[in-house]
Each structure stands twice: as structure tokens, then as C-alpha cells.
Amino acid sequence: MSSNDKIRAARIIAVANQKGGVGKTTTAINLASALAGSKRVLLVDLDPQGNASTGLGVGYDQRGNGSYAALMQEAPAASWARETSVENLHIITADNDLAGVEIELIASERREYRLQEALQQLASQYDFILIDCPPSLGILTLNALVAADGVLVPLQCEFFALEGISQLVRTVERVRRAFNADLHIAGIVLTMYDRRNNLSELVAADARSFFGEQVLQTVIPRNIRISEAQSHGCSVLEYDRRSSGATAYGMLADELAARVAARPERKG
Ligand code: ADP
Ligand code: MG
Numbered sequence: 355m356s357s358n359d360k361i362r363a364a365r366i367i368a369v370a371n372q373k374g375g376v377g378k379t380t381t382a383i384n385l386a387s388a389l390a391g392s393k394r395v396l397l398v399d400l401d402p403q404g405n406a407s408t409g410l411g412v413g414y415d416q417r418g419n420g421s422y423a424a425l426m427q428e429a430p431a432a433s434w435a436r437e438t439s440v441e442n443l444h445i446i447t448a449d450n451d452l453a454g455v456e457i458e459l460i461a462s463e464r465r466e467y468r469l470q471e472a473l474q475q476l477a478s479q480y481d482f483i484l485i486d487c488p489p490s491l492g493i494l495t496l497n498a499l500v501a502a503d504g505v506l507v508p509l510q511c512e513f514f515a516l517e518g519i520s521q522l523v524r525t526v527e528r529v530r531r532a533f534n535a536d537l538h539i540a541g542i543v544l545t546m547y548d549r550r551n552n553l554s555e556l557v558a559a560d561a562r563s564f565f566g567e568q569v570l571q572t573v574i575p576r577n578i579r580i581s582e583a584q585s586h587g588c589s590v591l592e593y594d595r596r597s598s599g600a601t602a603y604g605m606l607a608d609e610l611a612a613r614v615a616a617r618p619e620r621k622g
Pocket of ligand 2: 378379380401405487488
């Protein structure tokens with residue numbers, strides 16, 4: 355079989371930062387929607403709070419099997435994902451059971467590989483799989499990092515933004531050594547950038563001098579349409595296509611897709 359005959363598997367990107375409120379879920383939802391304009395995309399909600407599921411308009415009563423079932427390998431793989439209002443975008447929703455996973459997995463074998471094993475069963479159906487991680491570096495985020503090819507790190511433009519990142523970078527290195535040799539930082543994206551605020555500029559300059567090329571060119575502005583869209587259960591691209599937020603997430607999708615395409619496919 356020549357390499358051209360090979361079935362292409364999805365590129366898997368974990369959206370992670372152990373700090374809460376930095377724009378992980380917002381980035382996961384809107385980047386997934388933007389990518390779905392030209393690719394087949396699956397969004398995995400791995401945060402027990404389920405904000406990505408709610409933000410895409412999937413209410414608690416509509417969820418059924420989700421990421422808990424996937425991690426526990428319950429129910430057939432075909433039942434884990436469901437459609438969203440965005441064409442070509444599917445979601446594996448989160449539910450309350452997910453909060454118990456940390457404890458349920460403690461004694462189980464290969465507990466770090468649960469999500470990887472689950473997503474391998476779906477990888478041929480998608481071009482991109484994005485994982486929205488919870489705000490911690492526990493077993494759920496660990497599962498995301500083991501399953502992922504790359505990590506996308508949202509960095510909020512505010513004081514102390516860089517402090518938490520070094521811990522995440524160390525965790526990524528540890529996961530690379532122990533579980534997933536191909537794992538890399540796919541990009542750091544500056545979020546909630548406020549042009550009228552000098553602090554935003556300072557944080558951006560600091561991040562670029564410290565992390566260099568790892569910081570993506572695209573910057574996500576603070577834009578009220580982004581948070582409004584979430585409360586309406588849709589992406590900002592559906593809510594207000596002409597807003598600065600929608601434009602920025604469209605650019606982020608193009609930039610990230612180009613970076614990912616430039617890397618060779620993972621071997622394992
Ligand atoms: P995390 O998932 O990292 O905890 P969220 O994505 O939930 O963070 O974002 C935290 C809050 O900030 C949410 O209320 C969200 O609507 C808001 N928010 C995120 N990004 C932006 C933005 N670019 N402009 C305005 N509000 C934003
Ligand atoms: Mg979140």
C-alpha cells in the first residue's frame with residue numbers, strides 16, 4: 355500500500371491551560387466551527403462543567419452518551435458523538451458523571467490511554483478532533499494530552515498569564531517522555547486582547563519574546579459578540595459573521611490548519 359492509499363486519520367488538538375477563564379472553551383467552540391467550514395470536525399467536551407456542550411446549544415436533556423461513555427468504553431462508539439447546528443461539526447458532550455472519572459479511573463489499567471483508545475475508533479471519520487480540557491492537570495487533561503498530536507494553549511492577556519504556562523509546558527514534556535512521543539505545542543493563542551489596554555500589549559510582547567514562533571500570529575480580541583453567542587448556544591460565526599471575534603477565529607483556523615498540515619502525520 356503506498357502512502358497515498360493510507361486512510362488519513364484526524365489531527366487531534368487538545369485545548370489546554372490549567373487556569374480557568376482564559377478562553378479554552380470559547381476557543382474550542384469557535385475554532386471548531388471555523389474549521390468546520392471546510393473540514394469534518396469533532397469537538398470533545400472533556401470538562402465536567404460542560405460549557406462547550408451548552409455553548410453549542412446542546413442542553414442537558416439532549417446529551418445521552420458522551421465523553422464519560424467514551425472514557426469508560428461504554429456503549430458503541432457510534433453513539434458517543436452527535437450533530438450540532440453547525441454543518442460538519444459533531445460533538446461528544448460532557449455530563450455530570452465525568453466529574454467522577456478522576457476517582458473511577460484510579461485503579462484501572464491504562465487509565466491514561468482511555469481517550470486515545472476511544473478516539474482511535476472515530477479518527478478516520480474526521481479531519482480534526484478538538485478536545486476542550488478542564489481547568490486542571492488531572493487525569494482528564496492527561497488523557498487529552500496522551501490522545502493529542504498537538505496542544506493549543508489559550509493565553510489570556512492579563513497579569514500572571516505566563517506564570518501558569520511553565521507548569522503546563524513541563525507537563526507536556528513529561529507526557530511526551532512517558533506516553534506520547536509525538537506530542538508538541540501546536541500553538542499559543544493570545545485571547546481577550548484589548549487594544550485600548552497597554553497591559554494586553556505588554557503580555558503579548560512578553561509571550562512572543564519568551565515563546566517565539568510558538569505564539570500564533572492571530573490574536574483573539576475581546577469582543578462582546580463572542581460571549582453573547584455563547585449565551586445563545588451558538589458559535590460567534592453563526593451569531594455575527596462580521597464581528598471582530600468571528601473574523602479572528604476564521605484566521606486562527608486558517609493559521610492552525612496550515613501549521614498542522616506542515617507537520618508529518620504521527621506514526622503510532
Ligand atoms: P475557560 O474555558 O478557559 O475557562 P472560557 O472560554 O469559558 O474560559 O471564557 C471565560 C469567559 O470569558 C466566558 O464567559 C467567555 O464568554 C468570555 N470570553 C472568552 N473569550 C472572550 C473574548 N475574546 N471576548 C469576550 N469574552 C470572552
Ligand atoms: Mg472551559
